Amino acid sequence: MKKILFSFLALSLLFGVTGGVGATDTDNVYGYAWSDSIGWISFNNTNHTGAVTYGVKIEENGNLTGYAWSSNIGWINFDATETGKTSANVNLETKALSGWARACSVFSSGCSGVLSANTGGWDGWINLGAEGTSPGVWIDDDGNFQGYAWGGGTVIGWISFSGPTLNGNSYGVTTDFPFISKPVINNVIISLSEGEACSQSRIPHRISWTNSADSVDAAAYDYEYEIKFIGDGGLELTGLKGSNESITWNYTELNPVCSNKCCDNYQSSIKFGKTYTVSVRGRNVDKSTGRKGPWSEPKTSSFTTKNHCYPYVGGIKNEPSTIEVNEVISFEPINAGVYSGSIRYNWQFSDANPANSSLEKPTTTFINAGSKNVKLTVDDGTYSCFVTKSVNAQHPLPDWQETTPFGKVRMFFGSVVSGLFNKIAGF
Numbered sequence: 377m378k379k380i381l382f383s384f385l386a387l388s389l390l391f392g393v394t395g396g397v398g399a400t401d402t403d404n405v406y407g408y409a410w411s412d413s414i415g416w417i418s419f420n421n422t423n424h425t426g427a428v429t430y431g432v433k434i435e436e437n438g439n440l441t442g443y444a445w446s447s448n449i450g451w452i453n454f455d456a457t458e459t460g461k462t463s464a465n466v467n468l469e470t471k472a473l474s475g476w477a478r479a480c481s482v483f484s485s486g487c488s489g490v491l492s493a494n495t496g497g498w499d500g501w502i503n504l505g506a507e508g509t510s511p512g513v514w515i516d517d518d519g520n521f522q523g524y525a526w527g528g529g530t531v532i533g534w535i536s537f538s539g540p541t542l543n544g545n546s547y548g549v550t551t552d553f554p555f556i557s558k559p560v561i562n563n564v565i566i567s568l569s570e571g572e573a574c575s576q577s578r579i580p581h582r583i584s585w586t587n588s589a590d591s592v593d594a595a596a597y598d599y600e601y602e603i604k605f606i607g608d609g610g611l612e613l614t615g616l617k618g619s620n621e622s623i624t625w626n627y628t629e630l631n632p633v634c635s636n637k638c639c640d641n642y643q644s645s646i647k648f649g650k651t652y653t654v655s656v657r658g659r660n661v662d663k664s665t666g667r668k669g670p671w672s673e674p675k676t677s678s679f680t681t682k683n684h685c686y687p688y689v690g691g692i693k694n695e696p697s698t699i700e701v702n703e704v705i706s707f708e709p710i711n712a713g714v715y716s717g718s719i720r721y722n723w724q725f726s727d728a729n730p731a732n733s734s735l736e737k738p739t740t741t742f743i744n745a746g747s748k749n750v751k752l753t754v755d756d757g758t759y760s761c762f763v764t765k766s767v768n769a770q771h772p773l774p775d776w777q778e779t780t781p782f783g784k785v786r787m788f789f790g791s792v793v794s795g796l797f798n799k800i801a802g803f
Contacts, residue, residue, distance in 0.1 A: 403431025403442050408547040409525075413533045414448040419549055421445075434553040436667055440464035444477075449531065451480040452502065453487050464504050466515060469670030471555065473504040473513040477525075479532075498530040513537050521549035556669025559599070559658045560588035566654060566679040573686040574761030581679060585656050597660040600668065607652040618661075651680045685715040687754045692765040694750075700772045701745050708737040709752055709763075717756035724751040727769075742769035 409417040420431040432442040440454040456478035464475040480487035482500035503526045505512030513523040521537035563586045605613040657674040690711030723733040726749045728740040753762040
């Protein structure tokens with residue numbers, strides 16, 4: 377049966393060339409695969425001398441197109457389709473091949489249409505890794521194809537895409553398709569900005585990480601990051617952030633319900649007093665084509681949200697506004713309050729008496745002149761926030777009375793006359 381098939385297939389080779397099924401000259405797959413049944417399969421005309429231009433190409437979306445050539449069975453189409461069969465494709469993330477190629481010689485003419493009656497039932501399909509075929513074909517990080525495709529037991533059998541020297545010749549299939557590298561995400565850290573929490577924002581825990589590609593491929597790639605919050609009864613909240621400069625994430629950007637004050641909840645999904653796991657992964661995006669590479673392995677870190685919003689205080693007011701040494705000065709907070717618990721005050725005055733106070737509106741006296749610091753801390757029993765103010769204490773001005781020069785002369789002569797009169801009178 378195999379000899380009959382080879383005789384038929386050999387007659388079909390002439391049609392394969394004259395039928396014009398050769399591929400283009402922009403192909404990016406090279407080298408030879410090997411079948412013990414049909415021998416070498418060439419993936420590009422640059423492998424040898426010849427007048428026909430052909431080859432197999434990996435497209436930007438991972439689809440394989442074009443034709444390979446066997447001197448025994450003719451053209452093999454890598455863009456063949458049929459109901460129930462998917463065309464050849466390489467997963468751009470895993471670099472594993474899937475789908476089917478097909479020998480054109482099983483058709484009565486061309487590379488599609490009616491099957492020839494002389495194939496002995498062979499349909500020409502070559503399985504590259506579809507439907508869980510083992511071992512399948514994949515591409516390693518150096519662009520070398522690995523593994524085996526299955527061409528059916530009638531004609532082709534196993535096709536090896538990589539192997540040792542055979543009959544004095546080395547073989548293997550390679551590609552220079554520009555697969556996009558996978559970044560490595562590390563050092564996922566969750567931190568809390570106390571300053572923003574005290575200024576009535578939304579307690580913005582910030583998630584930062586490092587990306588191995590930032591210092592290596594910044595000229596070629598932009599970056600896209602996926603941040604996922606997991607926890608609290610099955611919550612899975614996902615957001616994307618694209619950046620090639622800053623890799624800091626404020627999760628309030630995921631769903632900014634309120635932005636100017638602390639909400640009773642962090643937002644519609646993230647709650648107070650709950651533990652969450654943050655997962656971060658990234659991928660490179662080619663700047664010239666926009667093609668996205670594979671996602672990195674996700675890295676995780678956990679954190680627990682605060683029990684409630686922080687207390688707040690907007691500022692400090694003093695009366696009188698001009699401060700003198702040894703003068704009693706009154707102080708009071710501006711826009712102070714708590715979201716939970718009872719508000720407590722702690723005033724600190726530098727170089728003053730008293731130097732501390734727990735009153736809401738205290739008074740104090742500064743002892744010496746100069747710049748003085750005033751600090752107010754508000755506390756709700758769990759969290760505290762503070763505000764400071766610098767004031768200047770000055771010495772009081774001396775008392776004085778304004779008089780005219782004539783008045784001073786008159787006072788002088790008056791005292792002289794009065795002295796003479798007293799002397800004459802014997803006083």
